[in-house]
Amino acid sequence: MSAVAWTAAGSLAAWLWLLLGQGFFWRTDVRLPPHRDPADGTGRGHWPTVCVVVPARDEAAMLPESLPSLLAQDYPGRAEVFLVDDGSTDGTGELARALGEQHGGLPLTVASPGEPPPGWTGKLWAVRHGIGLARARDPGYLLLTDADIAHGPESLRELVAAAETGGFDLVSQMARLRVRSVWERLVVPAFVYFFAQLYPFRRIGRKGSRTAAAAGGCVLLRADAAERARIPDAIRHAVIDDVALARAVRRSGGHLWLGLAERVDSVRPYPRLADLWRMVARSAYAQLRHQPLLLLGTVAGLALVYLAPPLTLVAGLATGDAPAAAAGALAWLLMTVTYLPMLRYYRQPLWLAPLLPGTAFLYLLMTVDSAVRHYRGRGAAWKGRTYARPDGTAEPAPEQR
Template structure:
């Protein structure tokens, strides 16, 4: 066989393994179970912690949904204004006066984060410190751009108690309205699930750990045992780092797709999406050039080779290359269909996944270039260089700051 045929066969073999051997990552049925049976007799107290930096534009679409939670127990919201310059705190207070609902405390973050801390986690630390004064059994860590259905908190707590989970996280449904969002956003969640299959995360004793930072219900006792957030204070990609810390300390995790938890943050232009992905892509590779090279090669073989082999093989009369490339592309397309259906997107986008993968490849390379230029992970006016002590980190989801 020709060299391109061998590459196409390797890609097909990789896709068959991904289809059957990677935790059925492509399925979208890992959701919070319907809340059945009697409610817990004693609903535990919960404190909601919201770090917010320059979020005045998105708070009207998210904060009222938190304040309107239909939760039978005691719950209150702590929003930490992380040095905002757009009146985030004032907007939050005005929304609370207008909409009422759960008690809201707006607190200012205690200055710029010290060396070794990201801004978001420094704000989370302050919020958790305030919340501990209320002795909550659970903490809901949620981002300022996340809107929750009215029963969101009730269902999270019910699932945590019924399953004995120390951490329950939902991958918020991201906004998909502009053409670039339609092309890039569903693939973002698809790639995340491929790296961290949701079914594996919920296994007791399993090694896979991940969370989605926009919506994390965390048992307070588990947070203290895992030293959250101090243990992950340097993590640019904080959600998976947090989940790994909880699992290492003996915690039981659950992560799935959300039904009524949505991000209201827009990413209308390719530049917006590019910045969101590239700010942390190289951190996912632990700032290692060899891992970058391996990732680029892997993306090329798995995602780019199938259509290239199909076209080149057809043009050159190489039946083996064309057949293997076409089959690999078909399997790839089929695995992407469930995610497009979850996002209510047209299925003709599925064969375009190689184009999206190429964009992610270029974003990852750009992330490495920016890091080696000394710009690190830049977000909302802050730049984070490589930490002196590199911890466990994983892929990011939008909304962090």
């Protein structure tokens, strides 16, 4: 066989393994597990107290859609919301107080911890402050949720019921991201698809599994599990804090669950490619632990798995290499079929599925750009901060120079 045919065969073998051997990552039926109300119809006292911690930095545009949904939670037990203003300059704290007075519902406390000390990301410093305030209420659970996440009215009830029924220490739902613009339609479903490929949800839910991940927008955590895992102090420097949190809970013996959400939605828009590019590039190289060899392996893997099928199909047809064309076509077909469930979940047209190689190429470029930013000293820049590199040094964000 030709080199092109061998490449196509390698890609096809990879897709056969991904189809059957990677925890059926492509299926989208991992939703909240079967659960029952802890009170069992006997009264309010059986529902544990929950404190909701919301770190927020410059989120005034998002709060009118997200915060009222938290305040309006239909939770039978005691629940309270702590919004921690992480040095906002757009009036986030003041707006949160005004929304609390306007909408009522769950009690709301708005606080600010000041600038994070060296070695802490701003979000985790805010989470630490919020958890400290929450501990005075002696909660059974902490709900860590982002300021751009809107929850259905029964979200908190269902999360707690699932944790109590299944004995989970951490229950996380990947919020349904906004998909309206052309670029969102092309990039966002693929983002969740790639995440599930790296962290198959079914494996995360198994006791004893080494796979650990969470979706930072919606994490329900038992308070005693947070203490055992030393959350957030143990992960204070983490840029990808949700995965780091899940790993810390897993290491301390915790039982995890992660799945797709039905009534938890992100309201943050990413209308332009540049917006989505920044979202991915700010943390992609951190996901690879800033290792050049892992970067090279990732680029090669993306090329073999996602780019080789259409390229070898075209090359095979152009040169009359039937084995290359056939293997490339089959690999592309498997890729397309595994992507269809995610497009259905996001209610997107199925004709987008064959375009996944193009989207994967964009992610390849974003990952390389993330490494370039790191070596130029820009690192994980977000909202005016650039976080420390592994050697402990930090650079100011570009807009602060």
